[in-house]
Amino acid sequence: MSEAGMAMDEPARLEVDRLLDDHETRIIVCCGSGGVGKTTTAAALGLRAAERGRRAVVLTIDPARRLAQSMGIDSLDNTPRKVTGVGAGGDGDGRAPGELHAMMLDMKRTFDEIVEGHTDPERAEAILANPFYQSLSAGFAGTQEYMAMEKLGQLRARDDWDLIVVDTPPSRSALDFLDAPKRLGSFLDGKFIRVLMAPAKVGGRAGMKFLNVGMSLMTGTLSKLMGASLLKDVQTFVAAMDTMFGGFRTRADATFRLLQAPGTAFLVVAAPEPDALREAAYFVERLAAERMPLAGLVLNRVHGSDADQLSAERALAAAENLEEGGIVDQESGKAGLRDDDRSTPDTGLDDGGDTAAEADADVDEITAGLLRLHAERMQVIAREQRTRDRFTSLHPEVAVAEVAALPGDVHDLAGLRAIGERLAAGVPAGA
Amino acid sequence: MVSGKGGTGKTTVAAALALALAREGRRTLLVEVEGRQGIAQLFGAEALPYEERKIAVAPGGGGEVYALAIDAERALLDYLQMFYKLGSAGRALKKLGAIDFATTIAPGLRDVLLTGKACEAVRRKDKAGKFVYDHVIMDAPPTGRITRFLNVNDEVAGLARFGPIHNQAQAVMKVLKSPETAVHLVTLLEEMPVQETADGIEELRAAGLPIGRVIVNMVRPHHLDEDALRAASGERRADVAKALSRAGLGGARRGGLAERLVDPLVAQAAEHASRVELERGQRTVLEGLDTATYELPLLGAGMDLAGLYELATELRKQADDE
Structure with a gap:
């Protein structure tokens, strides 16, 4: 480890294989801010679990096209599909591979299915045709979060899998998906629903009007605000959904309890950048406050180096030295940098002389390039470690698995498998 | 926006x-x-x-x-x-x-x-x-x-x-x-x-x-082209070790510090090169979008x-x- 790494105690290592092999683990939730590799992590965990013998299903929310293709789920049909090619050359420790299923969430269809499944066909049709419902279900803020949690509950209820790995929506804030079930619940319990429904209920019974002076004042205001037609759409929607609200609330509560249950493990996913780790810290605190079981932090795209004995400063100085060419002290072979025991050159191989110096110019340039690249790499490593250390000092209790950065994106199962191996290793490889 | x-x-x-x-x-x-x-x-x-x-x-x-x-x-x-x-x-x-x-x-x-x-x-x-x-x-x-x-x-x-x-x-x-x-x-x-x-x-x-x-x-920034990389990992490997040594980074003989640095440095450069290659491809995609671009380092x-x-x-x- 480089000097920067010494400054701080290393956090406990998150042992991914132990988590995946533990048959008590029934649900793994990958959460974190957008753009940190959450979906890829979820997919890699699912594949690794399957290749270690679990019957796993991965619920992805909004996977990149090629990642979805790699698992054969590029068609949006909202049901888990079996992934082919699982077990081909995986690190299963000799275990028979299990199975991997994968699906992509279609929030509108999930919402439609709830409506269809919980009310009579006639009423379902009225709801599905309601303009307010159509906008709501097509994915306005929050719907994705509700539906992801709803789908998780459904998958768990089917009991076809012994491990469910869930990706979470790229919410505007880390809190949205945890809050979704509660918000829905508090809204459904709230008086506002009754206000909205009041005119629909009261309308037919003129004699009840006197009870509702306050209410009609309120709906009058609402009507003024929203325009009468929208208010009517909302009211029709709420009235039609009335019988279903209880079910929503029950399921939202059940999902929330499921998330708190011992069989659930949360993994907070982040990249070693200040924003992502700040969100991660926020998440860790929030999970603790909600008594949700946190397994650890997955830190993606961490850089390492097999040449970390060479600091950025020395590499840059050496590069400059080579680029300036002539200043090398040929007699001693010393570059005139700072004195350092380790940097004593092997003069026997340095044959010196003018012709050699000319031929060296080209190689010097190449070598200087290598050194500059290394200096950049070391700067990145130092910065990432500072960022990680800041997180670790806030939350020393959180186990961490670091995943080495890959040069490109993942396109196939082999790529996911490679991520899985890095996840299990938990420490960044070198170069 | x-x-x-x-x-x-x-x-x-x-x-x-x-x-x-x-x-x-x-x-x-x-x-x-x-x-x-x-x-x-x-x-x-x-x-x-x-x-x-x-x-x-x-x-x-x-x-x-x-x-x-x-x-x-x-x-x-x-x-x-x-x-x-x-x-x-x-x-x-x-x-x-x-x-x-x-x-x-x-x-x-x-x-x-x-x-x-x-x-x-x-x-x-x-x-x-x-x-x-x-x-x-x-x-x-x-x-x-x-x-x-x-x-x-x-x-x-x-x-x-x-x-x-x-x-x-x-x-x-x-x-x-x-x-x-x-x-x-x-x-x-x-x-x-x-x-x-x-x-x-x-x-x-x-x-x-x-x-x-x-x-x-x-x-x-892009530091090395692919020809240079090939040379560094191939026929010029020993010369790179010597150059590192000349720059004050230890011995170029087998097992010397400079010599041991060559492989990891070349591996890092290879990673860099494959990244550059990927970036080139992505740049082509961006050019196809027909939208003016700014670049920030x-x-x-x-x-x-x-x-x-x-x-x-x-x-x-x-x-x-x-």
Whole structure:
């Protein structure tokens, strides 16, 4: 480890294989801010679990096209599909591979299915045709979060899998998906629903009007605000959904309890950048406050180096030295940098002389390039470690698995498998 | 409007843009809508309240950057206050849970409020009839949601077919679709962000929203070409070891420090080269999008206030060069 790494105690290592092999683990939730590799992590965990013998299903929310293709789920049909090619050359420790299923969430269809499944066909049709419902279900803020949690509950209820790995929506804030079930619940319990429904209920019974002076004042205001037609759409929607609200609330509560249950493990996913780790810290605190079981932090795209004995400063100085060419002290072979025991050159191989110096110019340039690249790499490593250390000092209790950065994106199962191996290793490889 | 896939640095770019536009005595407003307090973090300031306050002075002096974190709930109460003088009725609505409903559950209202507040700032004039802000820059939702976010007013105007919400939504849409607005998309030279950028541009075009620039962020310098790399790992390997040794990095003999450095350094360079190759491919994809681009360098020391000014200066330079 480089000097920067010494400054701080290393956090406990998150042992991914132990988590995946533990048959008590029934649900793994990958959460974190957008753009940190959450979906890829979820997919890699699912594949690794399957290749270690679990019957796993991965619920992805909004996977990149090629990642979805790699698992054969590029068609949006909202049901888990079996992934082919699982077990081909995986690190299963000799275990028979299990199975991997994968699906992509279609929030509108999930919402439609709830409506269809919980009310009579006639009423379902009225709801599905309601303009307010159509906008709501097509994915306005929050719907994705509700539906992801709803789908998780459904998958768990089917009991076809012994491990469910869930990706979470790229919410505007880390809190949205945890809050979704509660918000829905508090809204459904709230008086506002009754206000909205009041005119629909009261309308037919003129004699009840006197009870509702306050209410009609309120709906009058609402009507003024929203325009009468929208208010009517909302009211029709709420009235039609009335019988279903209880079910929503029950399921939202059940999902929330499921998330708190011992069989659930949360993994907070982040990249070693200040924003992502700040969100991660926020998440860790929030999970603790909600008594949700946190397994650890997955830190993606961490850089390492097999040449970390060479600091950025020395590499840059050496590069400059080579680029300036002539200043090398040929007699001693010393570059005139700072004195350092380790940097004593092997003069026997340095044959010196003018012709050699000319031929060296080209190689010097190449070598200087290598050194500059290394200096950049070391700067990145130092910065990432500072960022990680800041997180670790806030939350020393959180186990961490670091995943080495890959040069490109993942396109196939082999790529996911490679991520899985890095996840299990938990420490960044070198170069 | 500055959008981009998560992790591409859209908040940073939005802030740099606000600084860059605040030249020669101009005043810009930098707006945040996702409640993450990213702007405050970036400027090393305390969490922003729901209030416009000066957060920076532009590079070279003169201009000023104001910042505002829009809170949907407060924006709704403001809005009710402004249009309906609903002091106590507003409070009653809040007590009933109507405000929660409106800002979190009702389709799109939250986004209407956020864009509405930004448009109000765009149109606001002082007593002399001069615009209060020369530019309003919004750190907008990510690319995957940006079209829906900006287009929500159209959708709401369709839902609420008349009445004040309808009118408000239409007024906002008029500003957003006018040449006064530009939606900039921040990307990295990586496959997923570039793909999202391409999808985002397509969606914005289809919705008739004005596209600004693609801003390629965190562009790395290229140090070595592939021929050099091949040479370093092949026939010139021993010479590289000697060069390292000459540069003062230990012995070039087998087992010497310089010799042991060659393999890891070459491996790092190979990784770099494959990255460069991937970046080249992504650049080609971006060129095919037919949208002008700006490029911002990766800052080796990480992002801080000095870096932000550096990026602002870079943006200004590239805009002036056009």
